[in-house]
Amino acid sequence: MSEIEPWLTELLRLNDEEEKMTDKQIKIVQAAVEIFSEKGFAGSSTSEIAQKAGVAEGTIFRHYKTKKELLLSIVAPMMTKLIAPFAVKDFTKVLEADYPSVESFLRAVTLNRLEFARKHFPIIKIFIHEIPFHNELREQFKEKVAVQVLEKAYKAIRHFQEHGQIIDLPPPAALRMIISTIMGFLITRFLLIPDGEWQEEKEVDYTINFILYGLTPRP
Known part of the structure; x- marks a missing residue:
């Protein structure tokens, strides 16, 4: 297969x-x-x-009248009927769960997105390639996913900031740094070096530790 x-x-x-x-x-x-x-x-x-x-x-x-119509006939139903509902419903459960620490929250988020990417990467790859060039895909993503997920993610960040586990950054900035690190791992894992000898458990640990501590040695 x-x-x-x-x-x-x-x-x-x-x-x-x-x-x-x-x-x-x-x-x-x-x-x-x-x-x-x-x-x-x-x-x-x-x-x-x-x-x-x-x-x-x-x-x-x-x-299909055009090549673009063919593209949209593949990506659009996946976005509106599969990716968006799964991403919002499944990811919302992760974002709204009660975690004892920011580390456990980041681990749950990273593992959730890792499994999502493993299952759906062929179409995700097309979407990553094409979203900068097709306004229809950008609008679908904003409407179906981003708007529904962002505020829940900001709420989780504010919660950990109130408990002194995340530094006092604007939640959009903190989320951007978290997303860029996790996405960097997933893109490398599934797009850039898919056939590498990956030890995913260790890579998840490295990703979380980098978000928490950066490259500065811990005392």
Whole structure:
């Protein structure tokens, strides 16, 4: 089983709620996910997608008017029906749980996002590639994920600041530093060096310790 097949299965389920995909459409979507994930939207062509899918290029345009429509037909339902609900519902549970320390909070957040990335990275990779260039994806992300998650994250940060476990930074600044460190780990793990000999438990520890203490030796 290739790494995108779970995504294809899920996408078929989501689309079947509205319109059943044909066999050729399934092949087109599977080929598009592989090529968009590998080369990005700008570096891909419909002729290349058609060749990989084993269909005529005109077949793509019978289902999708443009290459961008094909991209959005893959990413949009994933964002609105799968990624957003999962991210918000699942991540909200993590953010709203009661933790005895900021370290336990950071560990829960890091492990949660690690498993999320492991399960969903092929489409996440496309989304990371394309969100800077497609306003529709940015707006979907802000509306479906960011707005619903940010305030809960700020609340958790303020809680630990009140208990003296996080320094007195504006919560958006503190969250930005936390996110950038965790995302750096995940992007390296799944995108830059996916075949490395990863010891994930240790890497999670390194990530958390860096957020807590930076590079300064502890006394």
